[in-house]
Amino acid sequence: MNTREGLAPAVRSILGAAEGRGGGDEPLDVTPRSLPAALEAAEADGRAPIIAEVKPTSPTADGERTDDPVELATAMVEGGAAALSVLTEPEHFGGSPETLEAVRTAVDVPVLRKDFLLREAQLDVVGADLVLLIARFVDDLEGLLEAAHQRGFQVLVETHTPAELEAALDAGADIVGVNNRDLANLDVDVGTFERVVDSVPATARENVTLIAESGVESCDDVARMRAAGADGVLVGSAIMDGDVRANTERLTSGSTE
Numbered sequence: 203m204n205t206r207e208g209l210a211p212a213v214r215s216i217l218g219a220a221e222g223r224g225g226g227d228e229p230l231d232v233t234p235r236s237l238p239a240a241l242e243a244a245e246a247d248g249r250a251p252i253i254a255e256v257k258p259t260s261p262t263a264d265g266e267r268t269d270d271p272v273e274l275a276t277a278m279v280e281g282g283a284a285a286l287s288v289l290t291e292p293e294h295f296g297g298s299p300e301t302l303e304a305v306r307t308a309v310d311v312p313v314l315r316k317d318f319l320l321r322e323a324q325l326d327v328v329g330a331d332l333v334l335l336i337a338r339f340v341d342d343l344e345g346l347l348e349a350a351h352q353r354g355f356q357v358l359v360e361t362h363t364p365a366e367l368e369a370a371l372d373a374g375a376d377i378v379g380v381n382n383r384d385l386a387n388l389d390v391d392v393g394t395f396e397r398v399v400d401s402v403p404a405t406a407r408e409n410v411t412l413i414a415e416s417g418v419e420s421c422d423d424v425a426r427m428r429a430a431g432a433d434g435v436l437v438g439s440a441i442m443d444g445d446v447r448a449n450t451e452r453l454t455s456g457s458t459e
């Protein structure tokens with residue numbers, strides 16, 4: 203573990219649970235749907251490149267959404283989402299590997315497995331088009347990134363600081379997220395993406411797909427992330443809260459109504 207110092211109790215609890223979770227029996231071999239291609243296709247089609255997240259609950263959410271995750275996911279795709287993110291973390295986010303499997307079967311867009319993966323065997327629990335590795339929490343980022351790539355996964359390496367972004371690029375990440383949510387205290391500041399991306403020379407980010415994560419609520423927020431260099435914008439709460447299809451449509455179409 204990189205460091206747990208100063209982490210919010212909820213995040214310490216998430217990591218404790220992640221350490222105790224097992225893995226798969228043998229290495230998976232996945233054939234992924236391309237995230238960069240899906241983001242580009244959305245743009246070419248006049249849609250903002252949104253990765254919509256099926257997040258039944260979270261430590262910062264009020265209550266839990268109990269409707270069928272496959273119906274939610276399908277509504278997100280009908281609303282124009284370029285890709286989906288599906289929580290598989292069970293204890294704090296109400297997700298499961300089975301949910302991801304069912305969603306991935308039902309849709310034809312790339313699906314990210316959103317979880318707190320710490321060890322190689324945990325990659326082998328369920329197939330997905332991408333897996334998330336959080337730079338702050340993974341001890342051997344380069345090793346786990348390579349292990350995921352060997353299985354065919356695309357990898358979204360999540361960062362929050364300039365140092366983490368540089369470490370992700372040094373480790374060979376080609377899809378990098380900047381989380382506007384600080385996992386130390388769960389505060390959200392949508393200026394984080396701009397500051398972190400600005401701190402790294404443009405040449406270092408060439409050929410890297412950049413994803414802005416968390417705290418995006420409005421079309422103005424989406425436009426702001428895109429102007430700062432985001433190739434895709436990952437949105438959870440603002441889509442999960444209310445009519446999922448209408449919320450996705452609003453953000454992908456850029457409508458301000």
Ligand SMILES: O=C(O)c1ccccc1NCC(=O)[C@H](O)[C@H](O)COP(=O)(O)O
Binds near residue numbers: 388436
């Ligand atoms: O969302 C949380 O409450 C949370 C708490 C502790 C660790 C991680 C958490 N979220 C992870 C995420 O990255 C978000 O689910 C994702 O970026 C979407 O964020 P949002 O659009 O703000 O729901």
